[in-house]
Amino acid sequence: MKKLRFILPLLSFASLNVLNAQTQHGNNLNTLLAKDTSVLTGKLPNGLTYYIQPNAKPGKKVELRLVVNAGSILENNNQQGLAHFMEHMEFNGLKHFPKNKLVDYLEKIGVGFGSDLNANTMFDRTYYILPIPTDNPTNLPTGMQILRDWADGAQISDAEVKAERNVILEELKMRNRNASMRMMNKYLKNLLNNSRYADRLPSGLDSIVANANPQLIRDFYHSWYRPDLMAVIIVGDISKQKGLALVKQYFSSLKAPNNEKKRTFYDVLPYTKDDAQIVTDKEATRYNINISFPATQKDTTRNLGDIKQDLIKDIFSTCLNKRLNLLAQKPNPSFGYASVDLDGSISGFAIQQKNTEIDIAPNKDIKTSIDSAMYAILQVKNYGLTEKEIQIVKNDILSQYENAYNERAKQYSASYTDAYAADFMGGEQPVGISNLYQYIKELLPTITTQDINSFAKTNLINSPNTYTLLTAPDSGNLVLPDSVQLKNWVNEAEAQKVNPYVAADFSDKLISNLPAAGTIVKEEKDAKLKTTTFTLSNKVMVTVLPTTYQNDQILMSGSKPGGSNDLPASENFNATFLTMLSGIMGYGNFTPTQLNDYLAGKNVSVSPNLGDNVMGVSGSSSVKDLNTLMQLTYLTLTSPRRDTSLLDNFKDRVNQILPNQSKDPDVLFSDSVNNFYYHRSPFAPIVLPTVAQINALNADTLVHLYKSLFSTVDGMHFYFVGNVNIDSLKPLLCQYIATLPTDGKIGSLYADNHLRPIEGTHRLDFYKGENQKSNISDKYYGNIKFADDANLKADLLGQILTIKVTEILREKLGYIYSGNVSAGMSQYPYSNYSLEANLPCDPKNVDNILKAYDGILNDMKTNGPSDVDLAKVKKTTLEGFKDQQTSNGYWLSVIKATTFFDKNLDWLLKYPKEVEKVTKEDIKKIAQLLIANNHFTSISYPDKK
Known part of the structure; x- marks a missing residue:
């Protein structure tokens, strides 16, 4: 199973910190982690690593991966861009698949180029992705032969190199030639403290790519594509024994090159001084402040103490970021967004390092934004987090792991492969969800508020040397400081005095008053679909299909005819953003943040949807949270929340960004095409709203529109699919679906506002x-x-x-x-x-x-x-x-x-x-x-x- 940091993005491994407490496991936290027995791991005598895991879903398919512990960081000065070029050459002539025969063969067996077959080059790793259908017994051996050819059978002919140059240059233009990349090229050396990573972007140098020397590509390939730097991953419809036999058959003869080079790992040195930089671009659309703290070494995860320390880190960072998010939702906020990342951007470059960084999107005034965000961070550092905040996050962690554990036998094979690739690159062994879930259940109760707050004091703002970066449009509505001012503002913000945090409370019930339950008036079976359909006392229909495809998943969808096409043109803008804005204002007595906190520990979500001709609600839950799914569905349909403060907050944030969107060529192109295509119809989809349209948004109008569309359920048909027990569902249908109001009006699937694209033949340059x-x-x-x-x-x-x-x-x-x-x-x-x-x-x-x-x-x-x-x-x-x-x-x-x-x-x-x-x-x-x-x-x- 994917490891902690890959199953749940909420969690990531941190530094080794052996604690003395005992767990229910009966072992000291020095205890080494158990090995995942579901996957067979090992090394061949030539040094090649393998991971083999049988997995049933989907049937008759095996996911193959080749991981090469080498990337652009290992290029010589005259090879910059050729690690990525080498990746391309693996698809342009192999020993057993000359020229373009590889893609041709794979497409014939149902493997799409790009959609299925793929590869990517990073600083330290090159990764090849190959799913193989096994309905034909010859496919899998051929797939293994492809992996072997990738390992040492690339032809790299002069002709193919010449032919591929333009393709790669087109890729670089498509991906890298924009405002973000231009600004990054100006600040990257400072951010990475002149590390080698700043000079080894996988895209390389256009001049080298355009004149790529085939021999230099071959040199890179023969130096670094070797068995001690490779892993083969096999997951899917295969036994461990057969997988191992295939690995030995195709890779045992793979030999290392003579006089092999040492695989060097490069670092980003810690900052030795305070520094700041302002970088602008005429096509930039946003302001962003990034405060980066010095890089430190990552630690591998070996024992229970490591997992406990990692949980402490992630509980803390999640709580802190929720605090910052709450501030961003307040009326007239000082910043549009702020967050703290304990695995900051340096970890995206240097594979063995991490750093802490603070990101702030300023709102109206840059200094005030920095002061306000830093104030909240210092509150946590000096006064800590509350027990309630911590418990909410602990409940969420446990719920997510419980769901992952329950679904362990129903995971798709591709969900394992990236985790094993990361294990290989990090030098760690797979632990598995069964072990992890047990560890999490035992460790979470032992983590105290004091543990979290001690971590905050030690790890927040813990160095006087920082690098502060402000990226911005070169002309905009905020006054930019110079680098000295920016540096001083950060230092002053770090030195400010703060008062303790006062937490707000919220309701302990989703629904305060429910009407008397309705009834089921009709029940029908469909033998062909194996469904049961109920007609409820309010005439709403519900179709249920119990399945075993997932152990802990129930999907819900409710749809009724009607939608935005029933509305006049004057409501087009409100309708476009209605469901998003209702989510921003909340439901019932809950703001969005309060609702998330209330639902902590529950695996459930519900959202409304408004289409042109169909509208309704959709959601999902775990088996144990079905009751909450039903309550949340009732709340979402009947109780939109009016909150002028949250709406005004949204308007302020959008108005901060909107003037700069007109500088983005891609946004303007889409907007112009849309206007031309629909000849500026008032019913046309909205690509780029105006400031006037945003300012005209009104909470009363939005709530009224929402209620007129969603609060009655005439013509509604609900669907439940998954591991759902019909007998358990019936009383919930009577209480939460049969009680939804009706008014006798049913919309139409064919409501037509006559929006049509322009006729004829046209070209827009x-x-x-x-x-x-x-x-x-x-x-x-x-x-x-x-x-x-x-x-x-x-x-x-x-x-x-x-x-x-x-x-x-x-x-x-x-x-x-x-x-x-x-x-x-x-x-x-x-x-x-x-x-x-x-x-x-x-x-x-x-x-x-x-x-x-x-x-x-x-x-x-x-x-x-x-x-x-x-x-x-x-x-x-x-x-x-x-x-x-x-x-x-x-x-x-x-x-x-x-x-x-x-x-x-x-x-x-x-x-x-x-x-x-x-x-x-x-x-x-x-x-x-x-x-x-x-x-x-x-x-x-x-x-x-």
Whole structure:
């Protein structure tokens, strides 16, 4: 099972601190952690590490991973960017898969390039991801051969290196050429105290990538891709014995290079002085203050004392950040956001180090924001946290571990692999959820308020040497200090006097007064779906499907006809943000923070949803928290909370950010495209709101609108799927669902506000920004009669076109790093379709790409797909469907589709056969049908010179 820091983001291992207390385990905290017996770990004689874990979900699939303990940090000066280049070369010619045969083979067995097959390069690690379907017995041995070829069989031919250069440069333009990266390049050396990490970003140097020397790539590969720096991970439908036999068969002969280089680990040296820096960019959209404390070494986790110390650290940091969040929600807050991270940004660079950092998003005045955030932090350092705050977080931790333990036999194989990769890089052994849950149950009660507050005194603001960074727009509504002022402000804030914290209390009941319970007036069984449907006394229907796909999960969804399309244009803005704003103001007697505290220790969530033609509520819970799920559902539908202070707080924060959003080229491009596409209709989706629209938000208006939409449940149909006991559910339905009010008015699935995209053929060229990158969006759309089989064919067409885009625009022409095409149909409020390509690229290649893409479309209309490409997308689709069938979410969508949307149940149940019977001629015909009618091409460019 994933380890503590990976199962629950709330928790992370900290420094070794052996304590003297005893646990119920009967062992001293010096006791070494038990080994996870569910996974077989070990090393081959050549030094290669392996992790093998049998796992049943999903069936007939094995997740393979190759982890290389080497990344960009090991590059020589003339290799910067070539660790990442080497990762690319693993897909461009292997010993047993020359040129592009690897991707071709994997697509044929249902493994999608990018979506399934993938890799990534970091500072210290390179990671290869390969899921293998095992329905064909030859697949798994071939998958192991691919891992072996990645390890030492890459061809790295001169021709393939030359062909791949442009692809990598396009990737770097797409990912790294923006305001955030430009600012990072200015401050990174200071943040990392001139560490080697500042000069070894995985993206490298464009000049080296553009002229990549094949021999330098080979040198990196042969130096660092070696067995003592590698781990093979196998998780899935396989026995330990078979997995080990495969590892030995394919990797025992792997040899280390002669005169192998020492694998050096690099550090970030602690700051030796106070420093500050202001970095601006004309396209930056936010202000942010980061106060970084000196780097320290991470400690591996070996014993119970380590886990206890780690729990102390994370209880403390969670409580502290909740305090800061409460301050940000107060009227006229001094900052928009603040947090303390005890595993700060340095830990994202240096694999063996960590640091503490404070992040603050200033609001109106930078000095006041720093003072206010630091005041709250000093309150905790000087006066500590309350027992109630601590207990709330302890309850949450225990609840999350209980759920993870209950689901230990139902985890997907891919959920284990990242944890084992981290274990390998950190030099730690897997512990397993069964052991961890036992440790957590025993250790949490032994952690006292004094433990937490002692930790705060020792670990908060514990060094006079800090690096403070302010990033900001180069022209905005806040007055920027110089670096000396900024440094002085931080020092003054740290020296201020503070008073003890006074905690606010909140209600101890979700619902104060409930009406008398209703009744179940009808019960029906569906033999084909194995569902039970109840009709309640208020005419609400409830369909229940008990499953065993997860041990501790119940999914709930309630939907009724109607939605934003029933509203006039004057309500479009309120409707767009209604459910978000209701969450910001809270429900019943609870603010959002108070509600989270009340629900601590419970695994439950509920949220409203408002679509164009359907609205309702959705949620989930553990088995033991079903009662709370029902109460929370009732509260969410009936009791929106009016809170002008929280709403004004939200408006202040948005108004702080909004003026700078107009500097973001991507946001402006999306807004311009949206306005053009919907010809500025008052019903158009809102991309970039105005300050006037935000300021016009009114708590009374929002609550009234919410109640008019959600407080009555006429036409509502609820669904419960998961490990739900029907007999236990019945009385809860009577109390919390049958008592929901009705008024006799039922909305329509077909309510139509007549919002339509612009007709005809149009092209929009948009110029904004200094980054030399473009994005092409090419869309065909129009009215069409909806049919399930036609929608399936459209989806397959989009997948086939994506293959052709990758094959031609990326691999053959080198114009793009990634691109995709999607196609589909919608039924409500009117039947329509769209086929859209997104193709990020270099501006100089736009016209060539459009010409080549047009050729791809014309060929598809004229000739249809190849047999090979059609077989690939069918196999990939069926592999995805196979995985979906073992999830509660999939079956929730099925029963909802057939009972609420009147979909054909037989068609859904025979979906694999429907996929298999699609022919080349079907795809050709659907292409001819969809690549027609209205055509809108929008292209972003950098500023005209």
